[in-house]
Amino acid sequence: MMTQSSFVVTLLAGLLQAVLLMAVSPLFSGVSRVIRAKMHSRQGPGVLQEYRDIFKLLTRQEVAPSCSGNIYRVMPFVLIGTMLAVGATLPLVSQAAPIAAGADLITVVYMFAIFRFFFSLAGLDSGSTFAGIGASRELTLGILVEPILMLSLLVVALIVGSTNIGNISSSFAAEHWNAPTATAMALIACAFAVFIEMGKIPFDVAEAEQELQEGPLAEYSGSGLALVKWGLSLKQVVVAGLFLAIFVPFGKAADIGLVSIVVGTVAFLLKLLLIFVIASVIENTLARGRFLLTGRVTWLGFGIAVLAFVFYLTGL
């Protein structure tokens, strides 16, 4: 067991990591916007546009509908808080998880449920029709994604023999690729789920106000909107980080030296950039699908996850 002081150190390291994620998340949303503009052959905003938007909105007055209640008010804080909590636990920079007792696959998946729970509840709390439908769709999508995410992560957990992301990360970083085909299939299925969770076409359009992901935000304005936008960017980064923490161990710090941590951080940011570029390119080459047909598309992802499991059983 770890001593008291090393526990505090890792806790601080985790919190530092969470703050780093929060600081860079608008940058990655900016990257997405730039790529989209380029693929649309538009001039588009600069990479830092998200920061400007957020800081401008933060200075604006927040006006809420008269029927909205407490949930509407606290949602932005819960949103960011939950994602920071997840971000603090994941082994993003180092091979071992900073807060091992939180970096469990099941815990992380259910932490995302807190995000979804309050996000949708705030939509209903605003009393708006569009926000309500957005809330309903957000949760429906969650139901479709959860089995894919759970099964693909389960396959990896079974291969390593532990549901702890820290253990999985160190095991993959060390050498063990016991079942390469199964791991690869799980990677594809998990990427599929992560892509949906990031709020991308064909499942979602993160920028459109009446769509799923921003649907519950229809009534937010001013400083509240700034925080929610930040929270959504943060969620995209954290979800991508979860994927990286499990499947892409390259470049992570093996020890707690200053150099290796710095190298790990830089490597992490580069990997994150790669994920965002790939996701944006895929997103902009696809057309928006009809929502009620989403279930048919997600079967594909679930099918891949099942295949991964079958490959695991056969030991491939």
Place this chain on the structure above:
Amino acid sequence: MTAICWLGTALLLFVIGALLSLLLNRNEGLAIKLSGVFSLLGGVAGVLCALPVLLSGATVTAEYAGPFAAFAHLTLRLDLLAAFMVLVISILTVVCAIYSFAYLEEYRGKGAWAMGFFMNLFIASMVALVAVDNAFYFIVLFEAMSLSSYFLVISEQDDEAVSAGLLYFLIAHAGSVLIMLAFFLMYRHAGSLDFAAFRAADMPVGEASAVFLLAFFGFGAKAGMLPLHGWLPRAHPAAPSHASAMMSGVMVKIGVFGIIKVGIDLLGATEAWWGMVVLAFGAVSSVLGVLYALAEHDIKRLLAYHTVENIGIILMGVGAGMIGMATHHPLLALLGLLGGLYHLINHALFKGLLFLGAGAVIYRTHTKNMEIMGGLGKLMPRTAMAFLIGCMAISALPPLNGFVSEWFTYQSLFTMSKEGGDIGLQLAGPIAIVMLAITGALAAMCFVKVYGICFCGAPRSEQVERATEVPASMTIAMWLLALLCIVLGVGAAQVAPLITQIAAELSGQTATSMATAATVFPGDVTQTSLNTPLLFIMLLALPLLPLLLFSFTGKNNRLNFIQRGTPWACGYGYEQRMSLTAGSFAQPLKVLFAPLYRMRKTLDPAPAFHRSLDVTTDAAARVEPVWDDRIVMPVVGGVQRLSRVVQLIQYGDFRVYCLYVVAALVVLLLVTMA
């Protein structure tokens, strides 16, 4: 005082409460208070009875001759499982008693005294049921429990309540018949009705399997597992809310208790496929239960379907535990039973809380229809806060109690997938995990719907607009449960070892450590762990970061937050009717899962029960004339024919009768002469 003394005290208090309530039918105000006070005291005595047993880990037994000593001794046995059940029942009893002080005022003049009577009897029979160690007393108390709860279901006395009560009565008794058969089979082998003899009896596998299946379906009907759940969504809404809380929170657990008692305690869970059956029924119950809950608009029916779901989750844990026992995998047995039993107490707490919350809403709005609620969060803030905690707990959001027990269930299923000996177990584990994941996501959606439609936004009807906060006794009761939900989640590291002890006793092994000071882990800390206090602190503290950001940016020139105007409606004038309803919220799911919803109509046994009832009455109607035609009518006809013959010799003329007398004399003379 010893545990048995406390048990006796608790039972005595319940019975006194029941009798006083019965005697005071003229003075309902006093009846409500006294029956409440006595069940409160009885509940406290129950907690005092259970805690020493649970903390010391020592089984307490007592044997009395009892009135039926000829064939059944009154044997009491407080093992850890029984003490655990007594604790669960007692906690909810205390809370419901506090709640009933104000809540039953609503039922004044509608038989509140009878509710006090049946409620106390109901609780007493459950407490006694888990403690007895004899099949005869078990069945008698089981029937007493079913009957008294039947009277609670029909207490509203309207058509719906009576019909729901009848269905409940039928299914409950169909279940008890199966249980009696199971006990009879065991009695044949053991030669005694004592559970001790049942435990010692060495039954052949085939017969043991038959006993297990009979008991599983018999107790499953009481637990409300699919497909025997038909009574549950009808009986729970009909009963008064504190009785629904007891029925859903505790009584259905007696069904689970029965399955554990027979499957594990008496039969020893020797066959792996028994566990598979429990696991499979649990997994199907959980997914379908929550899916059907989503389609409901009646808040209490919705909660009742969630009971089906949560019983499913409990059974998944129990099933995994039974598989672990049968395949001699001690860790799997421990983890599965730990997950199941932990979820059992958790479900009692948060479902009790939700039913009491629903009762508070109904108490003020006089409707169960969610479509006309809304905006109650501002009108009833204390109820709303407690209800929100209940919603979060049942949706298994960390770090509340529902999450911890599901986490252990996940871990047991993971252990089963990883180390299950044969391919069947390796397949069953992941399937169950995926189903549990879907259940979790669906439950979150369902409770966003419940809380969002009832408590958020603006009121959708006038009667809801007028709602005010409920009296203190009701909010205190709800907050007690809400706090327990938090304590059992954050204090997982303190609770898990106690329940591990129970699981260890059940599976006949020594307990493996499952917790350190703050973290819980599945048997091996290097595998994975869960630190709920840390999560709790992080989830409370980290939202402060955006709050700091919020307060330090632009505080000089930013205007204050205001609430004004209506939501945006595409430029049209906003009307309250535009806000989302419960039905439209769940609409996408009705499309996506259409086949499963269609299946419900074919799966629900209620129509089948009604049909079979119709067939029975039809047949009876047809049999009845047969009885008349074949036996009664021939007799009547014969008598009539005989009397017609007799009529021939009766003319009413006294001279003819004189002639008969003479003729008779002549015949007699001739006979004597001969």
